[in-house]
Amino acid sequence: MRLVVLGLQGSGKTYLVKTKVIPNYGDEYLVFDPNREYTGFNRYTPKFTGDDRRIKEELGLFIRKIILPNTQSLEDLEKGKKPKKKRLKLVVFDEADLIAPSKTNIPAPLRDLVVRSRHLQLDIIFISRRPTDLNAYLMDTSDYMIVFKQVGYNALKTMRALKIDSDAEIKDLVYEQHEFLLFDRERSYQRHTAETLPENPFP
Ligand SMILES: Nc1ncnc2c1ncn2[C@@H]1O[C@H](COP(=O)(O)OP(=O)(O)OP(=O)(O)O)[C@@H](O)[C@H]1O
């Protein structure tokens, strides 16, 4: 599955992923962590966060040298290759608008990873603050979305385009209580907090 998590600064995006998603993957996950928010987790902290061109090069290397060699493609298994004992099952891109901002082409290696993710049996999470910051392709192709409180006309308009009337509910979410909407594949949504999230939220 692919999941996009959006929300204002401090709304609880990182907390939710750390406490409710990553623990389901044992040791078989990796976080791309530009803000150094994942101390103690399996993570890669990119060097070139302040340089648009070099961060994209670094992202390409991260995908080619670290992610892909540690995944297992369905094609390989069909060809009779031995299953890997340990493989990556989840990659989290926090601060995803850094590597895939809106209104620019999505970097080719990232697009390729998204397109191949099902064959690679790899779940991917993209975390960003506002829907207007993140490349729309990632939202349009995500299976699930988690949206914490948003403010601002354009952010809410983007949410309304995703699902009519969700903007009113998103405006109404309580920031201090870390409330969010969980959108499913049909973009039906339910209001939750980390505490009320169902056992198996991404069927
Ligand atoms: N459900 C929750 N219950 C209790 N505390 C929470 C909850 N969610 C988040 N917090 C706390 O709120 C603070 C902000 O959360 P977090 O760092 O996850 O926000 P964020 O959305 O990732 O922010 P940023 O955009 O700045 O990265 C943290 O101190 C975190 O521990």
Ligand SMILES: [Mg+2]
């Ligand atoms: Mg965070």
